[in-house]
Amino acid sequence: MFIFVGCAGGGTSSMFCQRLVKEINEYDENLRAVFDDVSHVFQKRLSYGSHYDLVFAYGAAGDIRPYNAFDFGQLFDAVLIAPQVSYLKAYVEEMLAKYPSMVMDLPGRLFGVMDTERAYVMLLDLLINLDMRRGYQSQLLSASKGTDKDMEIYVAGAGSQEIYWKNMFKYLEQENIRYCVTSYSLENLYDFKPKEDFDVRFIFGQISVLSENDFARVARRIDGFLVNASSIGALRSRREWLEAYDIPYIKFDDAHVKKDLKNGNFVQQEEKIWDFLEKVQMKTEYTHEKSVSRFEQKEMAKQKTALFGLISWEEN
Known part of the structure; x- marks a missing residue:
């Protein structure tokens, strides 16, 4: 006891x-x-x-x-x-x-x-x-993460007011996906009382602020990571953590995005994020809480x- x-x-x-x-x-x-x-x-x-x-x-x-x-x-x-x-x-x-x-x-x-x-x-x-x-x-x-449960996605290295995300939110609205947007802090990750129901919560923050000591708590809430190209360096040192908890992640920004936005062609990005959300949804429905001894206990x-x-x- x-x-x-x-x-x-x-x-x-x-x-x-x-x-x-x-x-x-x-x-x-x-x-x-x-x-x-x-x-x-x-x-x-x-x-x-x-x-x-x-x-x-x-x-x-x-x-x-x-x-x-x-x-x-x-x-x-x-x-x-x-x-x-x-x-x-x-x-x-x-x-x-x-x-x-x-x-x-x-x-x-x-x-x-x-x-x-x-x-x-x-x-x-x-x-x-x-x-x-x-x-x-x-x-x-x-x-547990698998029983609440709407999706919670960590967006690393970007801002919700960037044109990429304004276009992405517009697309989600067209698809009748209810979403909400918050900024990251460990306190806000758990102490969150939305005024309206949502399907996906996008949590914007820097991946560099995620420490090894806190990652077990982060992993209990976050279902997937969307990582901006500017944060790939910080991701490299933390990729092992995501893989240990079996948390999916993708890079959502690439060399063609600005050109696509300028030409009004955002379909490929929409499909990419949609496919990722579908993958995450499947995992949240059928995956049990995972414990990784490296992060959660010492003998x-x-x-x-x-x-x-x-x-x-x-x-x-």
Whole structure:
């Protein structure tokens, strides 16, 4: 079981988790527990999950945002909110509403005096019904790329007001394709509330801003890449990422486009984009969520190591 304890900045939740883990490991021979900061828990979730019964992560409650709610919601069975940030509970519940995670307050007196013996008793009560509730909700909720799902296309190295895209949007309107246009940021990628229904969302941005650390989150939303010729250089260093997640991409601009636009002949470009959208649509309908270990987790070192002298894991 994975449990996130969130406070203002991670300091007091770290102390609380440390003492709670010590209590569990010293007095309950049936359970093995470990704690770590939330970033390391994400990186090592497979290793921690296979070695320990209870994995506590500490951090800032306010760090749960729309763009990483998927990560928190898929990993953590429970999210415990420290009393000094109890005002964030409603916000966290909203962020995790689509996921089978239980969000609850830590009692102020319990957290303030660091009464880990009482905390452990409370935790055991939580464990009794948590698996049942989470299992039930997991059957109802899903958040994968293949189940939402209108298409979301990243347009790299171009602007929506360029003549190429003005012509392309006009063509899509003629074909009764509903589209919307936004600019890229990781926050906007997830925190997006369109006023009208759409079939395709075109997200304009530079491919150079996509980092390896964030690409797992990008890959959960983006169904395909349209790359301007000016961004081919930046694409080369990231092509492996797209291929790892099986995300299709094409170069949408070439040496003939300006000439075609000048002569009023845009048909080839229309057909090219149409064929690409059809290909992407097929993939989004029949492809399941894909996880790539390079981007999404790191294994613990295979050695016996102590963490603050409290716990250890054996060599494999």
